[in-house]
Amino acid sequence: MGRPWCATTPNYDKDRLWRFCLSKAYGGNSNGQRCVFPFVYKSRRYHSCSNPGSKKGNFWCATTQNYNQDKLWSYCPDIILGGNAVGKSCVFPFVYNNRVYCTCTSDGESSGKLWCSTTRNYDVDKKWTYCSKRDYDKPCVFPFIYKNFKFLTCTNLAEASGKFWCSTTDNYDRDRRWTYCPT
Known part of the structure; x- marks a missing residue:
């Protein structure tokens, strides 16, 4: 049971x-x-x-x-597969309780699971989905290596949406770990 x-x-x-x-x-x-x-x-x-x-x-x-x-x-x-927007992608940054979030959060979630808004403003749209804990709870690491170049700030290279991102380890080429950057 x-x-x-x-x-x-x-x-x-x-x-x-x-x-x-x-x-x-x-x-x-x-x-x-x-x-x-x-x-x-x-x-x-x-x-x-x-x-x-x-x-x-x-x-x-x-x-x-x-x-x-x-x-x-x-x-x-x-x-x-929780949330009311299953299958929708996270949108960063998003607003929740008048705060701006640039990564997934467990705020307001009694189970402690990470979640994100699938629109820019959760307070208005109330659309969300669960996140994978694997990458989103890690901050940017600077400098980081991407395509054998050293980056001291976030970049939008190779990001179709034009959003800025960073590596969450010192070497993206080796580890392939990343997150979107705060605006």
Whole structure:
């Protein structure tokens, strides 16, 4: 008892159909390896599970930082598909309780899980999704190496949206860890 469960239809009250929630990634072509966030798919960065290209509409994630390059993926565990904007990407910076956030936060979340707004202003739109704890709780590290160059500030190189980012280790080329920068 006490195991999390999920409805398997949009209206549990009407249909009474359910199953126990899956706590680990499953299926795909990488034997259910863990999700890696952010990941790149068709020149776009994703910060949460999404369903573009999914024939059944199931939410999936890349299991490496670059799906376009490696083509490895898994279906997402149910436990990270929370929020009311599942499949939408985090938007940074965002406003929550009149404060500006440039990374995911656990503020206001009783479980302590990290979340983000999927619009610029959560206070107005109330749209959110859970984040992966792996990268978002780390600050920028300066200087950092990217494409064999040393960066002393944030950059928007190779970022299709034009947003500025930084490495969360001293060498992005080696570690592939990053976060968006505060504006």
